[in-house]
Amino acid sequence: MSSIPRPILSPVELFGHRLCNRLAVAPMTRVSASVDGLATDRMKRYYCEFARGGFAIVITEGTYTDNDGSQGYDRQPGIANRRQANSWVPIATAISDHGSLAIMQLMHAGALSQKREPGRIIASSHRPPFRRSAK
Numbered sequence: 001m002s003s004i005p006r007p008i009l010s011p012v013e014l015f016g017h018r019l020c021n022r023l024a025v026a027p028m029t030r031v032s033a034s035v036d037g038l039a040t041d042r043m044k045r046y047y048c049e050f051a052r053g054g055f056a057i058v059i060t061e062g063t064y065t066d067n068d069g070s071q072g073y074d075r076q077p078g079i080a081n082r083r084q085a086n087s088w089v090p091i092a093t094a095i096s097d098h099g100s101l102a103i104m105q106l107m108h109a110g111a112l113s114q115k116r117e118p119g120r121i122i123a124s125s126h127r128p129p130f131r132r133s134a135k
C-alpha cells in the first residue's frame with residue numbers, strides 16, 4: 001500500500017462546509033437551458049452525475065444575471081428573474097443531497113453580449129473582442 005499523502009482526496013472545510021475531498025468540477029456551458037433561460041432536467045441529470053461520482057464541489061455553468069445584456073448565447077441559463085432562480089432549486093438540492101456543494105458561476109458576456117445594439121452594450125469596451133483578419 002502506498003504511503004504517499006493524497007491531500008486531494010482528504011476532507012477539508014470551506015466557508016463552513018465540510019467537504020469530503022478537494023475535487024471540483026469546473027464550470028462547463030451546457031447550452032441546454034430553456035429558451036427563456038430556465039434550468040432544465042437535462043442540466044440536473046448532468047450535474048448530478050458529478051455529485052454522484054464523488055466531486056465535493058460542482059461549479060455550475062456561466063449564468064447571466066440580468067436582462068440588459070449579460071446573456072452571452074442562446075439557451076444559456078439565467079438568474080435574472082424569480083422563475084429562473086426557482087428553476088435552479090432542484091439542481092442545487094439534488095447536488096446537495098449527494099453530499100456535494102453547488103456553486104453557481106455568475107457571468108456577464110460584456111462585449112460578447114447578444115444585445116449588440118449601439119449604446120446597449122454594457123462592458124468595459126464596446127469593441128468586439130475578436131477581429132477578423134483582412135483577406
Ligand SMILES: Cc1cc2nc3c(=O)[nH]c(=O)nc-3n(C[C@H](O)[C@H](O)[C@H](O)COP(=O)(O)O)c2cc1C
Pocket residue numbers: 026027028029030061062105
Ligand atoms: C464544453 C465546455 C464548456 C465550458 N464552459 C465554461 C463556462 O461556462 N464558464 C467558464 O468559466 N469556463 C468554461 N469552460 C472552461 C472550463 O471551465 C475549464 O476552465 C477549461 O475546460 C480548462 O480545463 P481543462 O483543461 O481541464 O479542459 C468550459 C469548457 C468546456 C470544455
